[in-house]
Amino acid sequence: MLNLDFSGKTAVITGGLNGIGEAIGALFLEAGANVVIGDILCPPGARAVGARLVHIRTDVTRRGHAEALIACAVAHFGAVDVLVNNSGVSAMGRLESVTESEWDRVMAVNAKGVYLISQAAIGSMKRQGGGRIINIASQAGKNGYRLMGQYVASKHAVLGLTKVLAIELARDNILVNAVCPGIVETAMKRREREEGALLRGLAAADILAEDCAQIPLGRTALPADVANVVVFLASPLASYMTGQAINVTGGMTMH
Numbered sequence: 001m002l003n004l005d006f007s008g009k010t011a012v013i014t015g016g017l018n019g020i021g022e023a024i025g026a027l028f029l030e031a032g033a034n035v036v037i038g039d040i041l042c043p044p045g046a047r048a049v050g051a052r053l054v055h056i057r058t059d060v061t062r063r064g065h066a067e068a069l070i071a072c073a074v075a076h077f078g079a080v081d082v083l084v085n086n087s088g089v090s091a092m093g094r095l096e097s098v099t100e101s102e103w104d105r106v107m108a109v110n111a112k113g114v115y116l117i118s119q120a121a122i123g124s125m126k127r128q129g130g131g132r133i134i135n136i137a138s139q140a141g142k143n144g145y146r147l148m149g150q151y152v153a154s155k156h157a158v159l160g161l162t163k164v165l166a167i168e169l170a171r172d173n174i175l176v177n178a179v180c181p182g183i184v185e186t187a188m189k190r191r192e193r194e195e196g197a198l199l200r201g202l203a204a205a206d207i208l209a210e211d212c213a214q215i216p217l218g219r220t221a222l223p224a225d226v227a228n229v230v231v232f233l234a235s236p237l238a239s240y241m242t243g244q245a246i247n248v249t250g251g252m253t254m255h
């Protein structure tokens with residue numbers, strides 16, 4: 001039976017204050033779930049901001065924060081049914097001149113963060129008999145893009161982690177999948193366009209036009225386009241899917 005009712009279920013979303021994560025949180029709330037947002041931009045501590053919504057300041061690169069995020073979800077709502085590893089950062093520059101600190105920052109948030117937060121959630125999911133982990137990777141986890149070396153490397157790492165966790169956790173009824181968005185209209189994308197335009201001597205509008213020309217559906221994505229697929233992957237409709245990397249790219253990436 002078609003069931004997209006998440007009443008009584010709890011979804012933890014990293015980086016959920018803005019952009020794609022914000023849309024994912026809104027859709028889970030609409031579907032009836034309890035939602036815990038862990039974001040580095042949350043005010044210090046944890047606070048209930050609605051009957052079914054908690055915010056907790058979380059830096060996904062720190063193990064103590066990862067453990068506190070999961071403990072907070074369990075304390076408020078009793079369980080973690082869905083974990084969405086969404087937080088991410090990007091930076092533009094030719095790989096030959098990327099600094100070590102830029103490399104470390106992007107790899108720490110995008111790749112190490114997925115490892116730390118997933119590890120913190122696994123015990124709780126095992127105890128309750130299963131769960132879903134959904135990693136927001138990127139089509140940059142499948143292709144190379146100029147000026148995005150450390151980001152591309154970090155997103156390839158996310159797809160690797162997704163595959164291994166899917167195999168290792170399958171018998172615990174924890175399904176692990178990734179979503180690979182294409183070009184999504186968020187603050188991150190707008191910043192990338194401006195930085196890319198400067199580096200390439202173009203206008204940001206030229207880069208948007210260049211982007212749209214590569215997308216068969218002819219438009220960039222809205223955060224909700226990605227959120228829809230995340231909620232599907234968390235739902236009973238996706239109960240025979242694990243270890244997958246699902247493109248939400250308007251056809252820009254097809255493999």
Ligand SMILES: NC(=O)c1ccc[n+]([C@@H]2O[C@H](COP(=O)([O-])OP(=O)(O)OC[C@H]3O[C@@H](n4cnc5c(N)ncnc54)[C@H](O)[C@@H]3O)[C@@H](O)[C@H]2O)c1
Pocket residue numbers: 014015016017018019020021038039040041058059060061086087088089109136137138139180181182183184185186187188189
């Ligand atoms: N926008 C795109 O075109 C696009 C495309 C493919 C993949 N993605 C991925 O989607 C995810 C969301 O991106 P977005 O475009 O919504 O970005 P965004 O910058 O709009 O939002 C990212 C959120 O992550 C939070 N964050 C950053 N560092 C953090 C940390 N250390 N700990 C906790 N939270 C942290 C930020 O505070 C912010 O709220 C990222 O993983 C990104 O790589 C985005």
